[in-house]
Amino acid sequence: QVRLVESGGGLVQPGGSLRLSCAASGSIFSIYAMGWYRQAPGKQRELVATITSGGNTNYADSVKGRFTISRDKANAKNTAYLQMNSLKVEDTAVYYCNTGPWNPVAGTLTPFGSWGQGTQVTVSS
Numbered sequence: 001q002v003r004l005v006e007s008g009g010g011l012v013q014p015g016g017s018l019r020l021s022c023a024a025s026g027s028i029f030s031i032y033a034m035g036w037y038r039q040a041p042g043k044q045r046e047l048v049a050t051i052t053s054g055g056n057t058n059y060a061d062s063v064k065g066r067f068t069i070s071r072d073k074a075n076a077k078n079t080a081y082l083q084m085n086s087l088k089v090e091d092t093a094v095y096y097c098n099t100g101p102w103n104p105v106a107g108t109l110t111p112f113g114s115w116g117q118g119t120q121v122t123v124s125s
Contacts, residue, residue: 009119022097
């Protein structure tokens with residue numbers, strides 16, 4: 001069972017930056033893709049960024065050029081990050097991470113980890 005813990009959210013003004021972290025337990029994390037999701041009030045959870053085990057990245061159009069996903073597998077660390085720059089009010093959401101196989105044709109990640117509590121990101125002036 002893969003467990004994930006997200007952190008790093010907070011309140012930031014439009015145009016600001018935040019860096020989210022995701023700590024994953026379980027060695028299986030290193031062989032699968034990692035994804036960051038977000039869920040705004042009243043909306044479905046959406047996948048915003050992914051990184052494969054080989055380091056290939058993909059982004060939703062809404063965050064492309066502003067968000068950067070990365071991962072650290074060295075020294076048994078199973079951590080993923082989401083650097084968010086030029087934040088907009090519409091980026092306000094609870095952000096989650098998960099791991100699973102990446103389908104490059106469909107552009108989808110099949111999450112199989114247990115969903116964590118997420119971390120709240122609020123962009124407001």
